Amino acid sequence: MAALAPLAASAGQPSQAPAQATQFVTQTDRLIVRYKDADTNAARGIAAGAISTARQALLARAGQTFGATLSALRATVNGANVLKLSRSMTLVEAKQLAAELMARDPDVQYAEPDRIMVPLATPNDPSYSQQWDLFEAKGGINVAAAWDKSTGSGVNVAVIDTGYRPHADLAGQILAGYDFISDTTIANDGSGRDTDASDPGDWAPAGSCGAGVPAMDTLSSWHGTHVAGTIAAKTNNGVGVAGIAYNARIVPARVLGRCGGYTSDIADAIAWASGGTVANVPAAPYKARVLNLSLGGSGACDTTTQNAINGARSRGAVVVVAAGNANVDAGSTSPANCAGVIAVAAVGRSGGKASYSNYGSVVDVAAPGGDSSGGGILSTLNGGNTTPAADTYAYYQGTSMAAPHVAGVAALMLSANPNLTPDEVEAKLKSTARAFPAACSGCGAGIVDAAAAVNAALGTSATTTPSTPTWTACASEGGTCSFSGIREVRYGSGTTFVSKTVNGSVACTNAVFGDPTPNVVKSCSYSSVTVTPTWTACADENGTCAFSGTREVRYGAGATYVSRVFTGSTACSNAVFGDPVPNVVKACSYSSITQ
Ligand SMILES: [Ca+2]
Ligand SMILES: [Ca+2]
Numbered sequence: 001m002a003a004l005a006p007l008a009a010s011a012g013q014p015s016q017a018p019a020q021a022t023q024f025v026t027q028t029d030r031l032i033v034r035y036k037d038a039d040t041n042a043a044r045g046i047a048a049g050a051i052s053t054a055r056q057a058l059l060a061r062a063g064q065t066f067g068a069t070l071s072a073l074r075a076t077v078n079g080a081n082v083l084k085l086s087r088s089m090t091l092v093e094a095k096q097l098a099a100e101l102m103a104r105d106p107d108v109q110y111a112e113p114d115r116i117m118v119p120l121a122t123p124n125d126p127s128y129s130q131q132w133d134l135f136e137a138k139g140g141i142n143v144a145a146a147w148d149k150s151t152g153s154g155v156n157v158a159v160i161d162t163g164y165r166p167h168a169d170l171a172g173q174i175l176a177g178y179d180f181i182s183d184t185t186i187a188n189d190g191s192g193r194d195t196d197a198s199d200p201g202d203w204a205p206a207g208s209c210g211a212g213v214p215a216m217d218t219l220s221s222w223h224g225t226h227v228a229g230t231i232a233a234k235t236n237n238g239v240g241v242a243g244i245a246y247n248a249r250i251v252p253a254r255v256l257g258r259c260g261g262y263t264s265d266i267a268d269a270i271a272w273a274s275g276g277t278v279a280n281v282p283a284a285p286y287k288a289r290v291l292n293l294s295l296g297g298s299g300a301c302d303t304t305t306q307n308a309i310n311g312a313r314s315r316g317a318v319v320v321v322a323a324g325n326a327n328v329d330a331g332s333t334s335p336a337n338c339a340g341v342i343a344v345a346a347v348g349r350s351g352g353k354a355s356y357s358n359y360g361s362v363v364d365v366a367a368p369g370g371d372s373s374g375g376g377i378l379s380t381l382n383g384g385n386t387t388p389a390a391d392t393y394a395y396y397q398g399t400s401m402a403a404p405h406v407a408g409v410a411a412l413m414l415s416a417n418p419n420l421t422p423d424e425v426e427a428k429l430k431s432t433a434r435a436f437p438a439a440c441s442g443c444g445a446g447i448v449d450a451a452a453a454v455n456a457a458l459g460t461s462a463t464t465t466p467s468t469p470t471w472t473a474c475a476s477e478g479g480t481c482s483f484s485g486i487r488e489v490r491y492g493s494g495t496t497f498v499s500k501t502v503n504g505s506v507a508c509t510n511a512v513f514g515d516p517t518p519n520v521v522k523s524c525s526y527s528s529v530t531v532t533p534t535w536t537a538c539a540d541e542n543g544t545c546a547f548s549g550t551r552e553v554r555y556g557a558g559a560t561y562v563s564r565v566f567t568g569s570t571a572c573s574n575a576v577f578g579d580p581v582p583n584v585v586k587a588c589s590y591s592s593i594t595q
Helices: 038-044 053-065 091-104 223-232 263-273 303-314 399-416 422-431 450-459
Strands: 003-006 027-035 070-075 081-090 108-113 156-161 249-254 290-293 295-298 318-322 342-347 365-368 377-382 391-396 471-476 480-493 496-507 523-530 535-540 544-557 560-571 587-594
Touching (some): 053 091, 156 399, 223 249, 223 391, 263 290, 290 399, 295 318, 318 399, 365 399
Parallel strands (some): 156 249, 156 290, 290 318, 318 342, 342 365
Antiparallel strands (some): 471 480, 480 496, 535 587
């Protein structure tokens, strides 16, 4: 029986970057108040912010109830007033005060806390800025935008690999697994199968795996620990790296040891992790919806393996497999050539095929695996050359690193929509994959896009019924319609309207909307349904971002952005946008919503 090997290539050096803290601010010393006559005042040339004595008296009385005085600071762009409070209060209290203002003064259109915003979802893990594979426009998987909607909660991912090392950046992420290695020499832990899936090391002296194999002494790889970190390293813990599905959990199934691992052990692990029954092995306490197999060997798909994969899929598991590192057609690499798996090729930092990656018609999608020109994939590791030593981090390259990116995204999708079948997950990963920005022939449908895949997963939820919008009148013709978020705005009269999707406010005029009902006074109303834009990566720093129409363009890294509105194209540079994240390579993306 052929031994299968882990599919990682070389390691590089870990490095550090400054931490970015992310913490929500839960207090404010400001309110925003807009009066109902703001539109007509603007039309008459009366400056917003000039609050009448009568209104000031009502403000003062409302403030007294909360032990605060309110003073006008300035007007906002849409004619509302920013009020300074004499003391800071919690957002809960500020909302109560805003409600008090609205109750006391019927002229108030709305009042709300002037909340302090912070960049969302940017992990504070100090090495995140080195994880180009997560955020860069060319070779990355666009995961930060997915984290707004899914972080993998409730989904278990089986890492069918060398086992795991306890690691500070994996603490609490690893569930009970199993050691499937039946051969004590391969196991290297002095025993056969048992409940301890920890990795004792897979170092191999020269010639210990057969004549001339390996050619020279090899060090322990800690391969499964690296794969596990890519999928679900602890994130926003101020330590090390970020994981893709960081609220998912890892089920370690140990199948690879010194010299590799047997197909029979791997097949049992596939069955067990997905909730199947394996003789003489206790049932898995934690069933996995995603199985990651960053391993392979040459030859056709074994019947044993195919049967195990069929069984896992019948129990709802998504099976993700590395395509292999021999720069050959993956049709000759198993289990990448098995039916029903998602076979993953590797791209480098440029988004082109990694030199080593297998390719061909059995490949479904590509993901970052790193290459020697742009660097590898940084993840959790152990520092021991042979037996375990201290926690560390290291760059590895390989389709072994690409596969867990896809497994992590699959976990995000299943967390967002647990009803998806394995075939639906695969179809959505493919349909939302991003076009290759550099040559990658035989690399499947494209580079996996985590945010687009999660959006697609959410979009088809059978249990979600679209809500019917209601419409709120917001301005007469010539006025300004203002609201929160991005919404559809109707302009017209009676039942004749034209509509646009608008961010925040819009002039309610023929100039903006055209004239759907000539010679009739029109008005605007906005929809109760907010629209969520999706973002398409368009350029790396110092490139040119091009698109159709007038759109918002974001510039930044991770989830820290500045954004501006452009028509047609813009340079993606500090000169245009300023520098939201110094010392980090930034990129641009454009909104799906035209303005
Ligand atoms: Ca053992
Ligand atoms: Ca971390």
